[in-house]
Amino acid sequence: MLELGLADWGLIAGVAILTAGLGVYWLAPRHFRPVASPLCGIGARDRVFLFDGPDLIDVSSGGQAFLNTDLADFDWSRLRDALMGTFPDFPKSPKDVQSHGNLTIPAKDRKVQGDLVCEWIDGIIRVHLPAPARPETQPQAVSKELETLRMAMGQAPYPVWHIGQDCKLDWGNGAYDDLRRKVGTNKPDDYGPMFPSISAKDAIGQKTRASALMENGGKKLWFDVTVVPQETGYLCYAVDINAVVDAEIAQRNFVQTLAKTFAQLSIGLAIFDRNRQLALFNPALIDLTALPADFLSARPNLLSFFDRLRDHRMMPEPKNYGSWRHQMADLVAAAADGRYQETWTLPSGAVYSVSGRPHPDGAVAFLFEDITAEITLTRRFRTDLEISQSMLDQMEDAIVVFAENGALCSSNHAYRKLWNVDPEASFVQMAILDATRTWQGQCQASPVLGEVRDFVETQENRAEWWGKIQLKTGLDLCCGVYPVSHGATMVVFSRNIPVDPPNGAPFPVPQIVDATDA
Known part of the structure; x- marks a missing residue:
């Protein structure tokens, strides 16, 4: 058996350690491997939201600016509420994205550029909103605004013009040019001839009524002129009020006609406005009530009017002066409803018929009619009937x-x-x-x-x-x-039966006597 040296054992140990390390790295779970974030590589204006189920786990800076709210409890439903106005087809829940994979949702408004995209990335949902359109450059915005203002002023239905510090015309819109043609003036200083009754400096800050006479002695055109001071002069606006002036003239003529009619009435008329101040009366009221004209012209209130009638003994004496005010309040309430109708027998023996009628805008009118002659005739007739019956x-x-x-x-x-x-x-x-x-x-x-x-x-x-x-x-x-x-x-x-007629006419034909001979 071979004997191994110390160097050999060291080499074997190194190989074993390297093999174990490679095995551990190879068997490591997938989620420990580095993965690029879905938010990497996006621009500052991109609006991206990351959801893990219904919970928001990350958002881009553009998305934060878009939401402009606290993201502590922000979830899928709140994002859907924020986007429903522009993207009504936004998924109701993250499960819809999971079941379809990727979703592309168009905007309801065609002016919105781009579509909303929902992506499913390994259990994470990425919602990407199209970036807003870049604002126009400053010169373009100014040019567009100037064009809009020119169009608005040029097509305005009322005359608008600008005059310099010397009150010379600098500019006028189309309605102003039409007015110049109607009044027949082409002079440079158009403000003076068209509205000679006012001055630009005197009319600053207030609405002034002025008229312009049409060419060849035609109809007067009436306007309310407003002058706004500018650094370079005065900007003037004129509003057509011909309909208002015609209505005022018609109302004035109508009031004059009514005044002439009321002046000829034998019935006294007193009209009180909504504030219960005397607004109109006719001469017959002075004759019937004996109230002085200067008192009535001073526009007394309703209670003062009836107080003066009581002082002049021109109304029935109240039985209880303590309840006088309450009686007057009931009288006014009945008149406002059109329910007041009474016959006053005055201490002088005269008899007045007094009625109250409601008028528009909360006004109330009282009518005083002297019916002494009618009452006297009625009483005399009733007396004659009673005597005849007796x-x-x-x-x-x-x-x-x-x-x-x-x-x-x-x-x-x-x-x-x-x-x-x-x-x-x-x-x-x-x-x-x-x-x-x-x-x-x-x-x-x-x-x-x-x-x-x-x-x-x-x-x-x-x-x-x-x-x-x-x-x-x-x-x-x-x-x-x-x-x-x-x-x-x-x-x-x-019971006194006349003698039968001598001609022996049979009963029941009676003796006839012609009524014309009687």
């Missing part, structure tokens, strides 16, 4: 009156007692047909009552006549029929 009630004969349409309009006490009926207590108005039924129910059969009914219902050949009827009690009555004014008919039942 006279009828004093007569022994039973009297009833029917109107032209056959309605029972009046009867006396004797009639109600004779026939045991009270027409005024009936729920419905009685007519000739109801009356004849009542008569027939208490009389022996007689054609006279039918003749009375026919006479009341006809308006031709009307002359007074009479006939005999007999009650079931055996009492004989004379039924007299008399035409009266306005087509009415008066029927009289009397």
